[in-house]
Each structure stands twice: as structure tokens, then as C-alpha cells.
Amino acid sequence: MGANAEFQVPVIEFQTDSSDLERGTKGWHQLSKRVREACETYGCFQVVFEGISRKVRDDTFAVLKQLVEEVPLERKQKNVHPKPNHGFIGPCTETSLYEGYGIDKASNYDSVENFARLMWPEGHPHFCETMHTISKQMEELNSMIWLMIIDSYGLGKKWESVMIDYKMLLRMMKYKAPPPGWESGQGLHSHSDKPVSTIICDDLVSGLEIEVNDSQWIKLSSTPGSFFFIVGDPLMAWSNGRIKAVNHRVTMSGDKDRFSIATFAMPVEGTIITTPKELIDEQHPQLFKDFNFMDFFLFAFSEQARLIESTQQIHAFAALSPPNLDQNLAHIDG
């Protein structure tokens, strides 16, 4: 089914010059409630946040285009990593519209620099400064959103024990416009995210779509100061199913290529995802057992999980009453 362009996910403004972003103020509590409700209803929202400047954003897409257009394929292919979905995938061809690169722990300058040295052996300080800056700022935005969710569930007093320690995986993407004559083409197959949460920043060429009801796909369009916050499977499990992990995909149409970056919150090695006991009660019986984040992440990219529809993988892995998997065979998206 095609995407319905009229629907809009909640747009939540984080005003940097108001007291709303100061924890404990009335504005903070109101914002936190809207954030939580958006996550519960849609599993995502659009956040308008001028704390990440237009210049940083423009510079990000300028250096990303340089990477995609100027670096030879043999160097791009040096972006490898033992963990799945952490390295180069691509390149774009006439019919395969996706090209992506990964930088693990991108808020550490050294990680960005190591990546840049593989792509440009002579070094590229401007690339490093730009990607490091935006990754750090997106990480701060992510932490603020998590804190809002935690406060909104009344867990603020014990936030240190419920806040998960994490590092940001940065992925940088190009989606090619579909070939002439095609109405649309698949940029990225439908999935729910395996990291805890994701923040997406794009160059205003649309393509990202979310599934709102069974098979009703909504195209999201961003604005110059906005980002998309996407709930991943582990956050849904942590919340005892109160928050939704949204199914999403990228569909390309028109004649413009799309560039986007995504920062994924990856808990540090050994992290166990545990539902806080405050989120479990008679109306909300416990749905998931405690699980090791990395075990789930690796499972989701395993052969065994390939036939399980993406949003069902977390249930297959960690639900206290696992679903009957025969009913959850994936429709292979191609």
C-alpha cells in the first residue's frame, strides 16, 4: 500500500531559549508528557531543536556528499566492523538504492578520525569536527528525551539506576532516486530498530515512512531544524510494552537523492535490559524477561531471525510468552 502524505506525527518543539529544557520546571513536565504520549501512540515523533545549528547540519551533509561522491569504492569498503550493521553497505546501483557507512562510538573524536583516515589517508579534519560535533549533539538530544520519558513515568528519583549507559553508533546514508520511469523504489526495507532508540536527521529530501495501522504507511517530512526520534525494540521492552517500537522504511520517489544520518543508542557491552518494577502492575503484567542487549542485537541479525518479521524479533527473543513463530514468517521485502 502506498504512503498517505496528509497525516503528520506529533511535532514537538524543544525551545532552547525557554525554561522547558530545565529539568523540574513546569515546561519540562509538560514536554515530557507529550514526548511519552507520542512514543506510546506512534513510537516516534518529530522534534524541532535549534540546539543543533543550521551550520552544523549543512556542513554535515556537505561532508557526507563528499564522502559518497569522491571516495573510491575500495576505500569505502575498508569501513568494516565485526558487529552487524556497523560498517559499509552498498554501493548504490541502478536498482539498489541504499549506501550506508558506520562509525561506532561516534561521540569519541578518535573513532571519527579513524574512519576518516580510512577514507582520506591524508586526513580530513573538517569531516571529523563536523561528524563528531553533530554526533555529540544528537547524543545530548537523545539523553534529554530518555530523561523526559523516565521523568514522565515518575522514575526520575531513581533515574541513575534506570538510565542505560550507551554509546552512539552513527550511520550516514545515501538513498538514490529511483531510475527514470519508476514511480518509486525501496530505499530501506521495513523494520523496527534494534538499538534502544534512534535519532534521524535528513537533508529535507523525504523518503522515511512509518506504519501506523496495519499496512498504512505515512511519509514523514522534516523541516530545517527538525529530527525524528524513533523508539527501538529494547526501549519498548524496557517500558513493558507501553511505548511502541515503530515499523518504518525508506521509499524513494522523484528525481532527488536523499542523504540522512542516524545516531543509534547502543548500550555498552554487558548491559541487561530490565523493566523497572514501577512499570509492572495488574493492568500491565510483565511482558519481557531481562535480557542482554548485545545478545538480542546479534540475534536480530542472525540467520535464525531472518524469517521472523522485524517487529516480532524482540518477542521471539525476550517475551515471557513467546509468540507462535509459524504465524510470524516475514514477507521477504526483497
Ligand SMILES: O=C(O)CCC(=O)C(=O)O
Ligand atoms: O535514513 C533514514 O531515514 C532511515 C534509516 C533507518 O531507519 C535505519 O538505518 O534504521
Ligand SMILES: [Fe+2]
Ligand atoms: Fe531504522
